Amino acid sequence: MISVPTEWKERLDLRRFFRGEKAVDGPIPLTHRRVFILPNRRGFGLALLLAIQFLAAIHYSNNLAFILTFLLAGIAMQSTLYAFRNLAGLSVRRGKAPPVFAGEPARFELHLDNPSRIHRLGLGARLAGTATTIRFDVAPQSTATLILHAEAEKRGWLPLPTVTFDTSFPLGLFRAWSPVNLRQRALVYPRPAPPGIEPPASPPLGHGARPNPGEEEDFYGFTGYRPGDPLKRIHWKGVAKGQGVHVKQYAGGEAAELVLDWQYTPGADIEARLSRLCRWVLDADAAGTRYSLRLPGVVIGKGRGEAHRARCLEALALFGK
Incomplete structure (x- = not known):
């Protein structure tokens, strides 16, 4: 042959x-x-x-x-x-x-x-x-x-x-x-989620922002509820409307640092969570806020700027690939 x-x-x-x-x-x-x-x-x-x-x-x-x-x-x-x-x-x-x-x-x-x-x-x-x-x-x-x-x-x-x-x-x-x-x-990159879990004045950013004691607190957005969060910060109107339990988030100016954590990100599935995290990364970058990103198996430390934004978005794009 x-x-x-x-x-x-x-x-x-x-x-x-x-x-x-x-x-x-x-x-x-x-x-x-x-x-x-x-x-x-x-x-x-x-x-x-x-x-x-x-x-x-x-x-x-x-x-x-x-x-x-x-x-x-x-x-x-x-x-x-x-x-x-x-x-x-x-x-x-x-x-x-x-x-x-x-x-x-x-x-x-x-x-x-x-x-x-x-x-x-x-x-x-x-x-x-x-x-x-x-x-x-x-x-x-x-x-x-x-x-x-x-x-x-x-x-x-x-x-x-x-x-x-x-x-x-x-x-x-x-x-x-x-x-x-x-x-x-x-x-x-993942498709960014629409701004705001519920239309607030500013889009929701991730969990972890805390003001320094004694500083004036400004409303910053919403985050998922964690055991131990103060009851007075729960967004009760959203709970009444069946939108889940979310906590109001406040920041004290430059002292605010965000931790965008997969574990506390709302979403029905993987893609919905990634879309929400993508939105939070874009909003944090636009606000000039220092933020970090935590995904299963991936941790990106706090930072800001175009390079940090690109690194976080790339991690979201390649998550699970």
């Missing part, structure tokens, strides 16, 4: 015509192995018309009809070379993929390098699973930067789907395309 080399198996796999080859870090050159060409609807329509015209030329023995048929067929076939040249030789590099929140479109940045002196016209790029195609040109010896959007429905890492570059240049009779898989991913 003759064994087929793995490389040839990959080349003969018909799925690579639509899914492309295995994902790599890049850059990916669009060589002859990666560019495919087939007639589109217009091309098949022209082929049918030329076939009818050819039969009519035979039937009437009309030399002018033969010349016109062969001339149009020659021009159409010549366009395949231009379509191939329009894609071949380009190189695709990955760019930035900033974090987003679940429910927002993820932004993938790609760079398309054109090292040749040929002006690449009428190019298109589309992500797998989307219906939107971006149309663009690439000037000679220059780079085009593309921003492609993908739906980010779930938290965690979102890999870049297959990107298909295509062109119907110059006559629109043939479609040349090249599916590309770059090893790139975007981090998706």
Whole structure:
């Protein structure tokens, strides 16, 4: 039994015509192995018309009809070379993929390098699973930067789907395309919960804020009830409305430090708790308050600032992954 080399198996796999080859870090050159060409609807329509015209030329023995048929067929076939040249030789590099929140479109940045002196016209790029195609040109010896959007429905890492570059240049009779898989991913944070367990003047922040004795206390938000919390701080109106037992939280200005604890976070399931913690992290960061985050198996110490915020949100995004 003759064994087929793995490389040839990959080349003969018909799925690579639509899914492309295995994902790599890049850059990916669009060589002859990666560019495919087939007639589109217009091309098949022209082929049918030329076939009818050819039969009519035979039937009437009309030399002018033969010349016109062969001339149009020659021009159409010549366009395949231009379509191939329009894609071949380009190189695709990955760019930035900033974090987003679940429910927002993820932004993938790609760079398309054109090292040749040929002006690449009428190019298109589309992500797998989307219906939107971006149309663009690439000037000679220059780079085009593309921003492609993908739906980010779930938290965690979102890999870049297959990107298909295509062109119907110059006559629109043939479609040349090249599916590309770059090893790139975007981090998706949990979807933030709506502000406030119950609409207060300020959004709820986590458990643990306590004012220093003698300082003026200001209302800060709500937190989950813990055994030992003062009864006078229980939000009895919320209890009467069936919204659970929550404790009013007060802070004394700069002395307030928050402990955002998974254990005392309300929520029906894991995702609801993560959404609430995400909201609290955003609110604490906006208020300039020092805060810490405690998750099962993960403890992030007190801090504030953009780096601390990103670290906490990343821990929430990758929780349980």
